[in-house]
Amino acid sequence: MDEGQCRRILEVTEDASAEDITQAYLLMKRIYEREQAIFAAPSMDEFAPEAREAILEEIEAAYRELSRLQSAAQPRIHPLPIILPVGSLPSDGEALRSFREAAGVSLEYVASQTHVRVEFLSALEEERFWDLPLAAVNVRGFLSAYATEIGLPAEAVVPPYMQRFQQWQARREK
Amino acid sequence: MHIWAVGGGKGGTGKSLVSNGLGTRLAERGQQVILVDADYGGPNQHTYCGIRKPQTSLVQFFEERMPLEEIAQPTKIERLRLIPGNINSHNTDNLTTTQKQKLFRHLKHLQADHVILDLGAGTGYDTLDTFLQADVQVGVIAPDTLAIENFYLFLKNLKYRQLGNTLSLLSLRDRAKGIWKNRAELGIVNTKEFVAHLRVLSPEFSELFNQEQKKLKMHVVLNQVREHRQAEIGFAVKSAVVKFFHITAAYAGHVRYDKDLWLQFGQDTPALQRGSSFTLRQDLERITEEILKAQFPEET
Numbered sequence: 269m270d271e272g273q274c275r276r277i278l279e280v281t282e283d284a285s286a287e288d289i290t291q292a293y294l295l296m297k298r299i300y301e302r303e304q305a306i307f308a309a310p311s312m313d314e315f316a317p318e319a320r321e322a323i324l325e326e327i328e329a330a331y332r333e334l335s336r337l338q339s340a341a342q343p344r345i346h347p348l349p350i351i352l353p354v355g356s357l358p359s360d361g362e363a364l365r366s367f368r369e370a371a372g373v374s375l376e377y378v379a380s381q382t383h384v385r386v387e388f389l390s391a392l393e394e395e396r397f398w399d400l401p402l403a404a405v406n407v408r409g410f411l412s413a414y415a416t417e418i419g420l421p422a423e424a425v426v427p428p429y430m431q432r433f434q435q436w437q438a439r440r441e442k
Numbered sequence: 443m444h445i446w447a448v449g450g451g452k453g454g455t456g457k458s459l460v461s462n463g464l465g466t467r468l469a470e471r472g473q474q475v476i477l478v479d480a481d482y483g484g485p486n487q488h489t490y491c492g493i494r495k496p497q498t499s500l501v502q503f504f505e506e507r508m509p510l511e512e513i514a515q516p517t518k519i520e521r522l523r524l525i526p527g528n529i530n531s532h533n534t535d536n537l538t539t540t541q542k543q544k545l546f547r548h549l550k551h552l553q554a555d556h557v558i559l560d561l562g563a564g565t566g567y568d569t570l571d572t573f574l575q576a577d578v579q580v581g582v583i584a585p586d587t588l589a590i591e592n593f594y595l596f597l598k599n600l601k602y603r604q605l606g607n608t609l610s611l612l613s614l615r616d617r618a619k620g621i622w623k624n625r626a627e628l629g630i631v632n633t634k635e636f637v638a639h640l641r642v643l644s645p646e647f648s649e650l651f652n653q654e655q656k657k658l659k660m661h662v663v664l665n666q667v668r669e670h671r672q673a674e675i676g677f678a679v680k681s682a683v684v685k686f687f688h689i690t691a692a693y694a695g696h697v698r699y700d701k702d703l704w705l706q707f708g709q710d711t712p713a714l715q716r717g718s719s720f721t722l723r724q725d726l727e728r729i730t731e732e733i734l735k736a737q738f739p740e741e742t
């Protein structure tokens with residue numbers, strides 16, 4: 269499916285923005301998800317349940333494809349399902365950054381979603397612990413929000429990272 | 443000159459109101475407009491225009507061969523003229539197809555920028571043919587299942603009519619009938635497969651049918667919107683027209699219901715020009731602009 273087809277399916281124009289596309293997608297879902305809608309004519313062959321389901325699938329596929337094209341050009345418009353290779357969860361800053369970039373998510377986007385400032389997020393990724401808040405509880409909160417946003421399980425990512433943060437704090441106090 | 447047709451299947455959805463609003467707005471934009479009351483069985487465009495007793499009407503055209511230019515009479519709105527429907531005739535809704543075709547031929551020669559046909563309800567062949575021949579096709583619906591169901595039926599009939607007309611033009615009608623009759627043996631289960639079969643049989647048909655289908659572009663207008671959440675029905679119907687019926691469509695917008703419209707008739711002022719009709723006027727202006735934008739992008 270090329271971009272033009274996707275836009276036709278979601279019934280948006282060529283110059284529709286990412287936001288317009290998301291709105292159109294949500295509207296389409298609202299329209300076609302209901303089995304009994306006021307606009308439907310169940311008496312007619314055209315409105316067979318299979319036809320409606322085929323349309324729903326088409327809408328999903330079109331939106332997925334447009335999201336993929338958009339996220340390649342950032343910022344993304346829809347969380348992508350990410351499949352993790354078992355046993356290789358990133359936990360240090362460098363690995364987290366690579367993971368985020370591979371998912372096509374910008375730091376600005378994460379900041380807008382988590383309400384954690386970009387400066388703190390980049391300090392997390394670069395492990396500049398001295399630029400982070402002093403209280404470990406705050407760092408834990410930032411990291412957890414960041415990990416969840418880029419599609420990682422916080423409970424697996426946070427402990428090893430926090431261990432390094434607290435070791436650094438202990439060294440500094442000595 | 444552009445011929446506009448306003449139809450939509452069910453009666454009482456507001457075809458006359460929308461025709462009147464379109465005509466008024468186009469005239470206000472500085473163009474010469476002629477409104478034609480082609481609702482033979484229930485003409486009332488003259489009442490919308492605030493004309494109590496039209497001096498001439500389509501009766502003179504059909505019975506006395508009076509030229510349409512002479513029948514077209516000025517209204518209170520500058521540049522907007524009206525050709526009223528058959529009123530004082532014993533025979534209003536039983537015109538022959540030949541008569542209606544003659545009318546359409548004559549309409550094409552009128553001196554105006556836009557001619558707007560207010561069509562009647564129903565899905566008779568003449569109504570369908572007139573709608574299909576128009577340059578701008580407007581379908582009016584109301585936010586209820588009854589109106590919407592009838593609208594879809596109107597669309598289906600338009601499609602069947604296109605198919606029938608194309609076959610007739612190529613003298614393939616009898617042959618196609620034979621194929622449909624034997625469809626079980628040929629493994630044809632629905633119209634879609636029937637058309638596919640015909641396409642293979644005659645490339646000429648395929649070509650001509652494509653051309654015919656391109657001529658249909660439905661502008662959907664949702665009238666009688668009483669609640670905000672009903673506005674979405676307009677989008678939904680337009681979307682269904684595209685996705686279930688594979689007809690090109692654009693959503694032109696909705697018209698808010700005016701509970702006082704019934705009070706505006708029988709006066710010398712046209713119904714839409716009365717002060718309290720302002721929401722109708724606003725909405726119909728917006729809709730006219732939307733249709734112009736979608737239909738003539740290069741001109742607006």
